[in-house]
Amino acid sequence: MSLELRNVVKRVGGETHIYDTSVSLHDQGFNVLLGTTLAGKTTLMQLMAGLEKPTSGEIWFNGQNVTGVSVQRRNVSVVHQQFINYPSLSVFENIASPLRVAGMKRVEIDNRVHRTAELLRLTPMLKRNPAELSGGQQQRTALARALVKDSDLILLDEPLANLDFKLREELRDELPRLFADRHCTVVYATSEPLEALLLGGHTAAMHEGRITQYGPTAAVYRHPIDETTARVFSDPPINIASLIKSGRQVKLSESVKWDVPAALNDLPDGLYQVGVRPHLITTKPNGRNTVPLTGTVQITELSGSESVIHFAHTDMKWVSQSQGIHALQVGATETFYVNIDGCLYFGADGRLIETPAADAVPQAATA
Amino acid sequence: MNEKAPYQKGWIFVIPVVALVAFNAVIPLMTVVNYSVQETFGNNIFFFEGIKWFQAVLTSDRFHAALGRQLAFTATILAIELPLGVAIALAMPRKGPWLSVCLVLMALPLLIPWNVVGAMWNIFALPDIGLLGKTLNNLSINYNYTQQPAAAWVTLIAMDVWHWTSLVVLLAFAGLSSIPDAYYQAAKIDGASPYAVFRYIQLPKMRRVLTIAVLLRFMDSFMIYTEPFVLTGGGPGNATTLLSIDLVKVALGQFDLGPAAAMSIIYFLIVLLVSWVFYTVMTRKEEA
């Protein structure tokens, strides 16, 4: 079950929604499309589903060119951000609907619906109407409808975005289990980097109609190919600042300097960009090599178990993220510590400068 | 790639609509256009006459009088039905069992056919036996719609208001019920007076549906035929001879097909023009 896009372009009117995109998706685990609201995730999914036709390029599925084959004739399931169910049908009938359309036998339908409902913990609700369910249960019903038939391709378009925080956590935890022993390509769109990391699998980072990078999720996170990908794959936002290399030192500002990192060792002096993920900037030194960075606190966001501190150093806004609750006074001057071992360096063209050392190989994500 | 377009047979589905529109709009309209530029003396012999009929109609006193009556009628019923409809909608309960009762009561007049409405009021208002007519005369108000033009007018307007205010009510009510509770709560907290709530929340939120209400009522009232016809047949004299009554008199009474066709086209263009102007003004204001 493999899905491949070959030079797919989508233009609507004069606007290009998807620029020349070629990608071959994996048929095991999740393929996460990660990007902000207008990155083109939904358009790309519609192209994959056959709901939209590419302006040019081809879509291949299992070695067949399916470009222009309508969605009805492909074996595709889609789950949307809004909980879409048939309001007048019971949960049972909702789940059974794709099977009824396919003309399956009654006994078989019964069997399958019950099996899927069990998997999604919907068995007690089978007789109810969608309106009587909570948001989480409604979305589970929509998921069940997508799972009940053996689709070759399952597209999940931000399915958890409209749920309460805790419910989101719960369903996100269940999702990989649901798809574990299925043989199909699963594509999952999200705007949250953390969701991509928790789902694992492969991630395609998207920005303004382009896939900037596609690869194993942890590898994309640790080795973003360029600045854009690093920005897409960081929440809170990654700190990216200009850095001047001169001689044996790199200089961030008059007061913040450190030794030239291995990545820049063989490169000429000049202007580079450094990317520092917020968790590498902490209020207490963390890691072997740190440099202090003083700044004025603008606000502390608390997530319950983590603190995200926005502060200003020189003219730039910085974000630090640390475990535990540290509510710093707004306007106070604080010293933060940057763990320089984890920094990413980018050239003038915005592309990542890889550290030549062998230990840079990403740790494989265990799943 | 394009020869594989998935929906290339889509146009097939449009055929029924095209056929339907052709039969009920385009073909009759073309027939009328055809008549409007020709003269006939019967036997299906036609002569091309150009714009003669249009000139004749536009300069005829008779047409001017009918158009004047029509405009007066439309303006009057709009001026009554809109404020009255909005007021009733505002007074209606927002929820609960009384709401259903009100909605059903409001919907009743809309379910009655035009000619029945005409016949009902015809009898209702008869000065000698009708409930309304008799009561008025017993109160020593001299009222006889078959003889007094003013009485005929009042009856006609009352009939239209009775028949169609409900439509405005239902539309206005739909507009009102789409206003989220938060607006009313915010207004309470802002210390707004009931008038301010109406002026700054309810009226702006009802504007779209009221636009539709005005358009519908305008077009419908321009087309009014059955009621005056059943009531007095356009009389007394020509007092209630509105445009469509005049048109039918010309077309079927005198069999002047050419002038009648020209009249219909002028009549059609007036409705189109006024509706378009009104709609553009209302929506342009919204975007500003």
Add this chain to the structure above:
Amino acid sequence: MSKITLHNLRHSYVPQPAGPDDWALKELNVEWSDGGAYALLGPSGCGKTTLLNIISGLVHPTKGRISFDERNVTDAGPGERNIAQVFQFPVVYDTMTVRQNLEFPLRNRGMPESEIPKRVEEIAEILDLQDMLPRRAAGLTADGKQKISLGRGLVRSDVNAILFDEPLTVIDPHLKWQLRSKLKELHQRIKVTMIYVTHDQIEALTFANTVVVMHEGTVVQIGTPVELFERPQHTFVGHFIGSPGMNVLPCDLVNGAPHVAGQPVKVQTKASPKANGQRLEIGVRPEYVRFADSGVPAKIIKVSDVGRYRVVETRCGEERVNVIVNDDMSLPADGAHLQFEPAFTGLYADGWRVD
């Protein structure tokens, strides 16, 4: 500005409430001190919006009393209470300009014409709305409109409190933190009592100095963000706050000491716990669990690499225990054991913390 007190407050949407399920709010006694920044945090349906509407006067409580300072306002309408409220969806008066929107509450309350412009400009400046003042409010983006709703609340200098009902729901994620910091800054500038209702822990903890956590119509804990994190008073608070939430494990008493899966566990409690028929559990956050050579035996089920750390899901018997492991630490191969940090391990009886 004033202190708001709720005395024995209860509310039901049912005319004749009978069982506990009929009460949307069960017996509440809360005191909101003057000038505080509060958050009401809880999942959907926990009664937080009902409570907010009772404070603003939009809903009349079934039982109990509400007072501003010493004045009983239970029967006063929203207009009399001098409360400002910002709703989930922005409410703007479409036909007015931004300026007229901000002037509206002042005009309604009969402020002298000469003072209005000064006050409006002041608020517009705080909210960065100066440039938009002459524009029609209808044409603005959602966050612009929400700022106007906010402005209409702030423009009155005499308000007793400002209430927020999930005000950032319709705001784009990347704009949320800006508005959050704006709100926080505002509170520090004008020192009015503010109550912020939300289901989002980040919004609640970021905004408030004191968070009121609600669950099924009851207040389960009132505390600072640190207290909610370190000493949840109820297992629900532990679960609801933090991601992943607190681990809750059933425990037994052996000679008066709590044991999990046959292993003794040290907990942060002075009282000597007694069994007396209650359901006993220990609660410990994933941040305070670590792998060790001895302790509670557990099996590793799944490891999620979140980038900055790993979330390790383990099973201790049937029970799930999440462990947060930093990047530089290795995981035990098999036969893992868990140790809980005693200072951050609580004992819970029927869900409530035993201190």
